[in-house]
Amino acid sequence: MRIGVDAMGGDFAPEAVVLGAIEAQKQFSDVRLVLIGDKVRIEEILNREGADVASFDIVHTDQVIEMGEHPVKAFSSKPQSSIAIGFKLLMDGKIQGFASAGSTGGMMVGAMYTIKQIDGVIRPTIASPIPVSLDKKAILLDVGLNPDCKPEVLVQYAMLGSVYAKYVLGIDNPHVGLLNIGEEEEKGSILTQTTHQLLKETKNINFIGNIEGNDVFTGKADVIVTDGFTGNVLLKAAESFYELLHKQGIKNDFFEGFNFENVGGTPVLGVNGVVIIGHGISNAKAIKNMIKQAIDCAKGGIVEHIRENLE
Template identity: 35%
Template sequence: MKIAIDAMGGDHAPEVVIQGIAQARDERPELEFLVYGDETKIRPLLADDTRMTIIDTKEKINSDDEPVRAIRSKKQASMVLAAQAVKNGEADAMISLGSTGALLAAGLFIVGRIRGIDRPGLMPTLPTTDGAGFVMLDVGANAENRASQLVQYAVMGNFYAHDLRGLAKPKVGLLNNGTEANKGDALHQETYQLLSELDDIDFIGNVESDSLLKHAADVVVTDGFTGNAALKAIEGSAKTILGLLKHAIMDNGLKAKLGGALLRNGIKEIATTFDVSSYGGAVLLGLKAPVVKAHGGADAKAVYYTVRQVEKMLEAQTVQKVVAYFDAKKQA
């Protein structure tokens, strides 16, 4: 399995990128990497370049670049060259910690979408209180969606949850402002009806945002605008609560500190529950090959798990299953 790596994307590149992929390489002999980036910065970080080919590039896409313009104008950028490697069949998948918007553009315009998929969706794995987690898409690849596109997300998310989450029959829910079938605007009511008629998934109906972390569903389907708002609310709430808890312990005298010491294991368990680094990155589903966006602030551990995530997608041939499904639907 050959994975193209944009080594220059992210807040701590290329150090954490190289550390993460090196760990995966050492543990998984079937993995090989095409590493795109500034060789003068990458080479000193590599004690061993076995199954790692460095492709030197001095150009990179910055977080403040306009995504589509950057993809089209910076032809020698590490992200663009990594995407080209996937398109040309030189690599089986791609990972980047760089600009989400630019990676979406590279995935769409270079790697290309699967026939039958109108718009690829961005799908992260999020935590639940029982530790199982759930996937949600779209969380921002598209500002607007049609009902038929949300149905496509349900199908793709179902394949992913089956292959990578090990679920025989994933529960698929539609994010809405109520659980009743008649809730929501015209988009959500139409989507509900279409999902109810689909025999290929286990559609459990509407789910509300306050039940997401309680594992209301294994796959949560939503439009990109709503999904991004829900994602940011979850991330922000988790960070805020953990921050308040820390300050409550550290800023309220000796008794609070003693109480915090007694609760240390419980607090660590809560922090672990909301640490999603072991889930890998957000997958851009609907493309012809796995393209995965790891968080810009990811550490080496998160990069390592993102590599393992891509490896599992390639082993399970998840993308090929999606292609076969929509080809069959088109011919039916």
């Protein structure tokens, strides 16, 4: 298995990316990492750290899509950028997953321009694993890509999340909950009421009904479905508690699950390839876990299983 890593993506690239890749290579010796970026700088860091350069594949690029650039224009005008080359390798089957802490917009444009969405997927989504106990996670989706959704889209999110929960998190027959302001069917907006009825009629989803905000981190649902606006607010509110505890010097193992360094990155579900987007301020630890996320999704065959469910 070969996993592509954007060595030029993120605020601290290529230093943090290469350091993270070195740690990931130690942990996942059965996976070949393909570092995409400035070959001279990448090799300088590998040599300085005493890493075996021959243990990595390096694809040289001399262009970078910067965070502030217009994603569509940048992707079109920079065909030799690390993101563009990464997606070309993914599209050609030369790597089985692509991860970057660079431009989120560039990554989404790259996915839609190259590997494209899976046939039958209305809208791809970005999802986030969240802790529900010290040793268990659930998947929350969407967390920001699609702030406005139709009921049919949310039903697909339930399927996409169920596939991720089963084949990446290892949860058999995952419970799906629809985030709402009450457990009763008639509660909520027109969107949640209509989605509730559709989910009840969908046979290949283990729908347990509405869940409320106070149910999210209890493990009641393994897949939590909502629109990108609500999901993003919920996720960032939860992450803020980790930050508050961290600033006070309080170590809490549960809230460490919201530390972006430990999460690594968010998967883009519904596209024809494993795509992981990391945080722009990712350090070496975050990069290592971003790569781990890509490896887990690729080994779980998540794209193939989504296609099977759609068929």
